[in-house]
Amino acid sequence: MSTRVKVFSGFERFWHLAQLLLIFGLLFTGFNIHGTWSVLPFEQSIDVHIVLALSLIGLWVLAIFWHLTTGEWRQYVPTGKGLMPMILYYAYGIFSGEAKPYTMTVQAKHNPLQRLAYFGFKVVIAPALWTSGLLLLFYVDWSRTALGAALPLAWVAWVHVAAAFALLLFLIVHVYMAATTGTPWYAYLRAMFVNGYEEIP
Amino acid sequence: MKGEFIWGENLTPEYYWFDGQVRYTLLGDKIDDTQPVVEINSIRGSYDDPKARIWPFKVMRGKQPYDTEYKTLLVSHLFGKDDDAYWKTYDWDKALRAGMRLAKEIGQTEGDYSGRYSFIETRMYWPITHMVAPKEEALACDACHRKEGRLEKLGGFYMPGRDTNPWIDRIGWLLVAATLAGVLLHGLVRLMVGRRRA
Numbered sequence: 001m002s003t004r005v006k007v008f009s010g011f012e013r014f015w016h017l018a019q020l021l022l023i024f025g026l027l028f029t030g031f032n033i034h035g036t037w038s039v040l041p042f043e044q045s046i047d048v049h050i051v052l053a054l055s056l057i058g059l060w061v062l063a064i065f066w067h068l069t070t071g072e073w074r075q076y077v078p079t080g081k082g083l084m085p086m087i088l089y090y091a092y093g094i095f096s097g098e099a100k101p102y103t104m105t106v107q108a109k110h111n112p113l114q115r116l117a118y119f120g121f122k123v124v125i126a127p128a129l130w131t132s133g134l135l136l137l138f139y140v141d142w143s144r145t146a147l148g149a150a151l152p153l154a155w156v157a158w159v160h161v162a163a164a165f166a167l168l169l170f171l172i173v174h175v176y177m178a179a180t181t182g183t184p185w186y187a188y189l190r191a192m193f194v195n196g197y198e199e200i201p
Numbered sequence: 202m203k204g205e206f207i208w209g210e211n212l213t214p215e216y217y218w219f220d221g222q223v224r225y226t227l228l229g230d231k232i233d234d235t236q237p238v239v240e241i242n243s244i245r246g247s248y249d250d251p252k253a254r255i256w257p258f259k260v261m262r263g264k265q266p267y268d269t270e271y272k273t274l275l276v277s278h279l280f281g282k283d284d285d286a287y288w289k290t291y292d293w294d295k296a297l298r299a300g301m302r303l304a305k306e307i308g309q310t311e312g313d314y315s316g317r318y319s320f321i322e323t324r325m326y327w328p329i330t331h332m333v334a335p336k337e338e339a340l341a342c343d344a345c346h347r348k349e350g351r352l353e354k355l356g357g358f359y360m361p362g363r364d365t366n367p368w369i370d371r372i373g374w375l376l377v378a379a380t381l382a383g384v385l386l387h388g389l390v391r392l393m394v395g396r397r398r399a
Contacts, residue, residue: 035348035362036370042343042362090387095394136361144251154359158366165373169380176384180391 007109008196012072015063016192022056023167030164053133060126078119079112086113094181104200114177117170125166132160203288214257214329216352220246223326228310231272234321239267239274241325248357255355259327266297270315274323276300293318 008016025048031037032045040048067073085101090113093101102111110118135142135156142148182188191198222245226232232239241261246253266275278300280288287296294316301314345352346362353363 033346033361035346035365038343038347041341042346043341046342095390097395097398152359154364154366157359157361157364158369161366162369162373165369165376168373168377172377172380172384176388180388 002199002201004197005106005200006196007104007106007198007200008191010196011066013192013196015059015066018059019056022052022059023171025052026056027164027168027171034161050137053130053137057130060130075108075110076115076119076122078116081112083112083116086111090177090181100183104198106200109198117174121167121170125163125170128159128163129167132156132163136160212259213351215260216255216257216355217244217326218246218248218250218253218355218357219244219256219258219328220250220253222246223328226274228274228276228304229312230274232267232274232321234267234269234272234319238322238324239265241265241274241323244326244328255352257329259329261325261327263323263325264320265323266293266318267321268312268315269317269319271312273310273312275314275318276304276309278303 029040029045029049029052032040033042033049067076082102089098089101100111104111135151136153139153139156143153178188178192179186182191187198223242224245225242226240244256244258246256266277267273268275275297277287277293277296278285279296280286282289283299284290285292285295285299287293290296297314297318298316301310301312304310305313340351343362344350346360348363350363352360
């Protein structure tokens with residue numbers, strides 16, 4: 001017997017959808033600026049990239065506020081407990097039809113592997129991106145200061161590009177896991193994009 | 202008849218760091234003819250100088266006569282109705298002798314011509330402030346922010362669109378490809394095993 005429970009609030013779904021659009025736009029314009037492709041002229045890709053980036057930072061400020069006030073930040077505290085079974089499940093058990101060694105609850109909707117991945121995204125990838133991105137954006141304001149003497153622009157750009165690659169890797173795995181490993185396979189997609197409800201046993 | 206010229210029109214200028222200071226090689230100045238090229242004028246400036254700017258230049262590349270004994274550039278008397286004029290008789294020695302005599306007379310140089318001459322490649326930088334393209338043809342960002350753009354040869358700084366760290370890009374795309382292949386394989390095996398079980 002399973003119950004239908006609302007696991008993703010309206011805000012969380014808005015946050016996720018907005019983040020999806022902004023991040024895909026940023027990746028597209030970012031690699032355009034980087035010279036990987038030249039679909040847009042440089043000028044437009046810079047303009048769009050800056051608007052999207054500032055919007056994303058604004059969204060993050062809002063989301064951090066939401067997580068702090070609702071206490072939902074606890075969902076992202078990593079735990080070693082149950083981490084190994086999760087890894088083994090994706091490495092082996094998922095093929096042999098074993099049950100997922102984790103049951104979602106409203107209080108803990110992310111499995112330990114998810115917690116670790118999202119936590120890594122929030123404390124490593126995202127800060128590396130926005131710190132290096134803001135430094136790139138305001139380079140003229142610090143290039144003639146002590147910071148400018150100590151920190152070459154190229155290093156900042158390299159960090160930004162490397163973090164963008166890390167984000168892209170995260171995304172590939174995230175999309176694969178989230179879009180195909182539910183029960184039925186589209187269950188997580190439905191919960192996140194359609195109604196926020198999940199069947200919980 | 203007058204030698205060879207290569208004329209260009211609507212050219213793309215060459216860009217160099219420039220702090221506004223030009224050093225000229227004067228007629229009396231010794232040149233170093235062991236170098237392949239003598240700079241008639243040289244410009245200063247670099248990325249590290251906050252007062253320097255990236256400036257467009259026309260660069261005149263030529264070959265000029267110089268005195269192999271005194272190591273100085275020579276003035277040639279090119280045209281006129283007299284027999285000394287180079288384009289009249291095509292005699293370099295006479296043309297240089299006459300050119301230097303006149304240059305000395307009017308105070309352009311105090312140097313002399315030894316009678317021994319040769320030719321050396323020269324280069325002259327002309328900073329451009331006029332003859333700029335009309336506003337309809339103003340440059341867009343990606344005239345420079347690209348690979349093989351106008352500032353391709355200008356060093357000392359990182360420019361998005363032109364510069365990358367090739368290792369970050371190589372390793373980055375390799376990891377992206379490996380990850381993509383990994384999830385595809387993972388999904389494929391799940392599909393196949395799942396179908397067999399069903």
